[in-house]
Amino acid sequence: MANSINVLNHAADNIRILAAASVEKAKSGHPGGAMGGADFINVLYSEYLNYDPQNPTWVGRDRFYLDPGHMAPMLYAQLALIGKYSLEELAQLRQWGSPTTGHPEFEVERGVENTSGPLGQGHTFAVGAAIAAKFLAAQTGNPTFAKETIYAYISDGGVQEEISQGAARVAGVLGLDNLIMFYDSNDIQLSTETAEVMNEDTAAKYRALGWEVLEINGNDAAEIRKAIEAAKAVVGKPTLIIGKCIMGKGALKADGSSYERNCKTHGAPLGGDAFTNTVKNLGGDPENPFQIFDDVKELYAKRAEELKEICAARYAEEAEWAAANPEKAAAQADWFANKAPQIDWTKVEQKANDATRNASAACLSALAEQVPNMICASADLSNSDKTDGFLKKTKALTKDDFSGAFFQAGVAELTMACCCIGMALHGGVIPACGTFFVFSDYMKPAVRMAALMELPVKFIWTHDAFRVGEDGPTHEPVEQEAQIRLMEKLKNHKGHNSTLVLRPADAKETTEAWALAMANTATPTALILSRQNIADLPEGNDYSQAAKGAYIVAGSDENADVILVASGSEVSTLVAGAELLRKDGIKCRIVSVPSEGLFRSQCSCYQEEVLPAGVKKFGLTAGLPVNLQGLVPAHEGKVWGLESFGFSAPYKVLDEKLGFTAENVYNQVKAML
Numbered sequence: 001m002a003n004s005i006n007v008l009n010h011a012a013d014n015i016r017i018l019a020a021a022s023v024e025k026a027k028s029g030h031p032g033g034a035m036g037g038a039d040f041i042n043v044l045y046s047e048y049l050n051y052d053p054q055n056p057t058w059v060g061r062d063r064f065y066l067d068p069g070h071m072a073p074m075l076y077a078q079l080a081l082i083g084k085y086s087l088e089e090l091a092q093l094r095q096w097g098s099p100t101t102g103h104p105e106f107e108v109e110r111g112v113e114n115t116s117g118p119l120g121q122g123h124t125f126a127v128g129a130a131i132a133a134k135f136l137a138a139q140t141g142n143p144t145f146a147k148e149t150i151y152a153y154i155s156d157g158g159v160q161e162e163i164s165q166g167a168a169r170v171a172g173v174l175g176l177d178n179l180i181m182f183y184d185s186n187d188i189q190l191s192t193e194t195a196e197v198m199n200e201d202t203a204a205k206y207r208a209l210g211w212e213v214l215e216i217n218g219n220d221a222a223e224i225r226k227a228i229e230a231a232k233a234v235v236g237k238p239t240l241i242i243g244k245c246i247m248g249k250g251a252l253k254a255d256g257s258s259y260e261r262n263c264k265t266h267g268a269p270l271g272g273d274a275f276t277n278t279v280k281n282l283g284g285d286p287e288n289p290f291q292i293f294d295d296v297k298e299l300y301a302k303r304a305e306e307l308k309e310i311c312a313a314r315y316a317e318e319a320e321w322a323a324a325n326p327e328k329a330a331a332q333a334d335w336f337a338n339k340a341p342q343i344d345w346t347k348v349e350q351k352a353n354d355a356t357r358n359a360s361a362a363c364l365s366a367l368a369e370q371v372p373n374m375i376c377a378s379a380d381l382s383n384s385d386k387t388d389g390f391l392k393k394t395k396a397l398t399k400d401d402f403s404g405a406f407f408q409a410g411v412a413e414l415t416m417a418c419c420c421i422g423m424a425l426h427g428g429v430i431p432a433c434g435t436f437f438v439f440s441d442y443m444k445p446a447v448r449m450a451a452l453m454e455l456p457v458k459f460i461w462t463h464d465a466f467r468v469g470e471d472g473p474t475h476e477p478v479e480q481e482a483q484i485r486l487m488e489k490l491k492n493h494k495g496h497n498s499t500l501v502l503r504p505a506d507a508k509e510t511t512e513a514w515a516l517a518m519a520n521t522a523t524p525t526a527l528i529l530s531r532q533n534i535a536d537l538p539e540g541n542d543y544s545q546a547a548k549g550a551y552i553v554a555g556s557d558e559n560a561d562v563i564l565v566a567s568g569s570e571v572s573t574l575v576a577g578a579e580l581l582r583k584d585g586i587k588c589r590i591v592s593v594p595s596e597g598l599f600r601s602q603c604s605c606y607q608e609e610v611l612p613a614g615v616k617k618f619g620l621t622a623g624l625p626v627n628l629q630g631l632v633p634a635h636e637g638k639v640w641g642l643e644s645f646g647f648s649a650p651y652k653v654l655d656e657k658l659g660f661t662a663e664n665v666y667n668q669v670k671a672m673l
């Protein structure tokens with residue numbers, strides 16, 4: 001029997017009270033939006049969201065992504081109603097050591113699939129999760145994935161963020177009918193009313209992008225219910241439910257007048273008498289606001305019973321599928337356990353003196369054949385960033401066919417990165433995405449989130465230096481490597497480098513880099529690859545040492561007079577420079593450093609062995625000199641790098657003009673010794 005609207009309204013008021021009370025207690029946070037959205041989240045959790053309270057990581061669960069992470073008090077209050085957070089924990093909102101942090105990232109065990117601090121990314125993660133569910137349904141045949149619904153919650157800020165264009169385009173073009181997004185359209189944002197900055201017809205915009213759009217009163221439980229029913233029945237399109245919501249619903253000021261629709265409730269406690277009046281108005285006890293009403297307990301106890309039946313039926317279907325497909329079921333279990341896939345790298349054959357982007361294509365080709373749960377994406381550059389190595393062995397995901405494994409993201413780097421993060425959040429999928437290195441700038445906010453959340457997304461960045469040449473300075477990365485290497489220096493909460501950044505020196509080292517990337521299930525990995533061909537490192541080079549982050553290249557001299565240090569294509573320039581130096585009797589050691597972060601994670605004895613203190617050093621980098629200054633201290637030598645933006649010219653001319661030649665290595669080292 002359907003729940004009475006009175007009980008649903010009472011439960012929504014309960015959420016409003018708990019959200020406002022936790023912000024009040026914390027003396028910090030965002031009550032207004034949370035109070036307005038309470039009706040939607042309550043109808044969703046009490047009647048529609050399918051999850052297993054006893055098994056929060058159930059692979060086939062529905063998922064709820066909250067784009068406006070500032071509304072976390074609403075989510076925590078809702079999760080308290082289903083027993084995932086205690087009332088004491090709500091009272092500890094935003095405090096040191098408390099699980100009720102501001103803008104929580106993800107905590108699946110406690111029911112938080114994700115909330116986004118940076119507005120706009122969160123609902124794009126949901127798009128990625130919806131892609132993952134469709135892909136897994138096609139790959140495994142497990143009927144559970146086809147029954148999964150991804151719910152996203154977006155607010156005015158998320159709609160205004162540019163990424164919403166990319167997210168909506170992708171969801172529309174792929175016909176993600178497993179995605180239902182609720183837009184909390186409350187006409188208010190942080191510092192203004194929404195009308196001051198936005199006069200678009202949002203419904204028409206989403207319709208034009210291929211969405212079903214429903215417009216309702218977002219504080220009316222019956223309308224919310226009807227809209228979710230209608231959305232679930234839509235085939236071939238994602239659905240946007242635009243709910244007109246009242247910011248701070250039920251809030252009263254200290255003088256008893258309405259405190260609804262007021263920007264001030266966006267990001268500050270209601271405060272003193274306003275809080276007291278509001279709680280009373282909502283039927284709570286201002287002295288003791290952290291309570292769950294008895295009828296609300298009953299509502300959720302009833303839902304828990306329903307969920308037992310729903311889950312039992314779904315588990316039975318899954319078991320039947322697993323019995324008929326034991327190998328796929330075993331593989332699926334490994335995928336969701338985030339196990340590194342077994343890969344036969346001997347299948348990868350590298351051509352001599354190849355560009356590392358081509359070497360990456362050879363690796364991707366093997367991965368497409370050997371890793372069935374990998375999705376590779378490109379932002380419309382697959383033939384340049386060489387993710388086409390993967391594409392050639394599979395096909396693109398399309399609206400009617402998710403049996404491929406290539407995601408054509410269109411020219412939308414941030415959207416692509418966030419979709420990949422969403423796939424990783426969903427679980428079961430290993431996402432990778434490629435574009436030009438200079439456009440990593442468009443992706444940085446997502447890389448940061450992947451790093452913070454410890455998600456093993458692979459970022460493939462090619463055209464790694466000024467050797468893009470004729471395309472000119474806009475296309476030539478200079479400071480990008482320094483930027484991304486900061487993420488190697490930044491530790492995650494487990495104490496590990498938050499991102500693994502690898503810039504391999506030649507084709508064979510690229511295979512090692514990809515092997516490290518695929519073995520790294522703990523953090524994102526960035527691969528920085530060359531456009532131009534690179535001479536192979538000397539015969540006999542032990543590439544397995546790349547796993548140590550830096551190592552002595554084959555052919556280095558004993559008792560070196562100078563140590564030459566670089567990553568990527570500059571290593572081969574050092575090798576050529578060393579040939580000239582040796583003619584003068586100068587003994588050279590060459591060190592390839594695909595990852596300083598990884599090298600700094602080795603024991604100090606190894607670091608000292610490779611780069612002993614007191615020996616002269618020369619570093620060569622096509623990026624900012626800071627890339628190598630941690631390895632080449634000023635008192636021991638110098639770093640030759642780029643000090644300015646690049647220039648437009650054929651790359652061989654640029655090499656000459658900018659000093660990336662064997663002759664310049666010779667001259668610089670001679671001047672130093």
Ligand SMILES: Cc1ncc(C[n+]2csc(CCOP(=O)(O)OP(=O)(O)O)c2C)c(N)n1
Binds near residue numbers: 034117119190
């Ligand atoms: C990328 C990004 N920019 C800015 C902010 C800061 N911020 C948080 S909420 C908000 C306003 C959001 O308004 P809306 O989404 O309508 O939420 P409401 O006020 O309705 O709760 C802003 C600017 C942010 N979290 N993320």
Ligand SMILES: [Mg+2]
Binds near residue numbers: 155186189
């Ligand atoms: Mg708003």
